[in-house]
Amino acid sequence: MEQNEGGYFMKDRILSVDIFRGMTIVLMILVNTPGTWSAVYRPFLHAGWHGYTPTDLVFPFFLFIVGTSIAFAYKNKSVDASTYKKISVRSLKLIGLGLFLGAFTLTFPFIKDFADIRFPGVLQRIGVVFFFASILFINCNWKTLIGISVVLLLGYWLLMGFVPVNGVESTFDRAPNNLANYLDVQVFGTHIYKDDYDPEGLLSTVPSIVSSLLGIFTGLILLSKQPKKANILMGMGGALLILGYLWDVVFPINKALWSSSFVLVTAGWANLILALIYYLTDVKGITFGSIFRYAGANAIILYFLSSFISKIMGMIKIDGDKSLHGWLFDTVYVHDFMSLQLSSLLYGLTVVAFYCLLAYILYTRKIFIKV
Template sequence: MKKRIESVDVLRGFTIALMILVNTPGTWSNVYTPLLHADWHGLTPTDLIFPFFLFIVGISIYFAYKNKNNDLSTYKKVATRSLKLIGLGLFLNIFLPYLPFVNDFVTLRFPGVLQRIGIVFFISSVLYLNFKWKTLLGIGIIILIGYWLILGFLPFSDGTLPSFNRVANNWSNYIDLKILGNHMWQADYDPEGLFSTLPSIVTCLSGILIGRLLDNLKEIKYLFLTAVVLLASGYIFDIWFPINKAIWSSSFVLATSGWATLILAVIYYLRDIKQLKFGNIFKYIGMNAITIYFLSSFISKSMYLIKVGENNNIHNYLYETIFVQSFLSNNLSSLLYGLSVVLFYIGLGYFMYKKKIFIKV
């Protein structure tokens, strides 16, 4: 884009800030419920964060490649970026607290947030480079309906009927377990598993389509109307296919894309139309989103590794010394620690922005 859409940068940065906040509480024993994922079915504010980022990846794909030639050099750039994201994600999985670089390969987790972003980015970019928007819309609808039919109605080889619950006869978990085995987050499922990556591609495609709408937007009401349609579709579909982040259900795709579109519409109206200068603190992070997310994960893991005394580490020492106070509740102390971490990365984002340091992964 010759002229950046400010609201996209603000939403991207806001999403990364929330991602850091929910990933770095003072202690996982004391966290406010909205800052936790739903146990299984359902939708919390925390469940919106990852789909929001994939949605924004889709918008970025639209503007980055709308004028690109469909040639080998473009595919090389797409593949290179995808491999970098997957590599960074695997690096974070290897670099586990208390076991740096010596994690047993037998139980090494293969999936992860950055890995899914890399895979989704690659597939979505290739689709965008080869198909018109109507075809992309059709592909998205077919994936969502097909995913629902498989998880809800396709019986297993022994005749057992499938389920949407967290059990062995859930197709998403079953396929991941067969392919990944011990290389998952939990023994029975992985929230960034292989099969659930399929509908997450549609989340990215929805961002591509919204990017096209933004590029040709004549009236803001169409953006709000699209959000309403997506939200209504998601919550109605929830009746038959429960909203669920862990398996990235089709209703989850529609509902979260709806929320992302609605919040983007509000920010777009205030920032790009009314020219109100708010949200710059998030824009600073948004300009180096992947870099700051990776650093936050790496530094957070490192703080568990560096010992303070015999039985403590930097994370616990800072949390217990500064934030655990008698006049604060345990949940509030934990939240304040997370907010301080977010402020640190906002400061880092501001420094990088002012120094014109923009790292493209």
């Protein structure tokens, strides 16, 4: 039986995990491809800084389910040199794809000037998180992983909150004396998302590893012989939410910084939603969300293609300086009888429908592309 990018055999799959992964990747594509960024409904935008919107849940949900897949892939697998090689190669492929997305341009030699290339990115973070979470999982028991998670989250909070920056008291605000922002500027220079911060920056990658470790714990519960697994996940999700909101008082929930409170709150929601899907599909046997299952089986390649094609459509110019993306949106989706926000959303839903169709074709032909 062929394997998909999650790494475990099709016969061993838990349906709710694929549905959750597929829902996540579909939402990632939707929030990344509106018709115009000037008219987007608030839930489909990131929070300005502190706090979170539904959109801010999407990326941590994906890292969470990466951890769940790691538990499925390596729980009963013998570990040798080839295991470390496969983990390393896959991580490097993800990082390489991310760097390619950031560096690609349409003009020869098809690579941006070096000074304009962004080094961090979504796929780069997935690659780094997958590497460390996998290595930790195959070398540590669950109790040790809990200890590591606690140390990483507490350590990150202490670093961010109490280490002065150039002799100035540190802050959690978007400012030069924010330690995460400061380190990104010092290490990456111009190779970051904004002049003063990067949402996939260096230091904030550390707590994002815990997002995946928390997904591993969920995976172990799903693989266990524990009765009433949905109840356990619900309880764990609720506990994480409470702890996250308590921590928010001193370390604000913040996606750009991937704050420790953000890790707990997003993992809490992930457990609650996955518990509901698990109860409906794997316990009650209710059939729904097949299209998400198809998308979940080829999640990474769908995300890469959507990002790459969207970038190309933004680069191709027609009708003067208007991009192919802009021309298509204005010509097909913008009408006087509907709001620009609705037009923008309909464009995004059309993009999602295209990739769902592609996912269906790949799935029915048993094509599972591993990265």
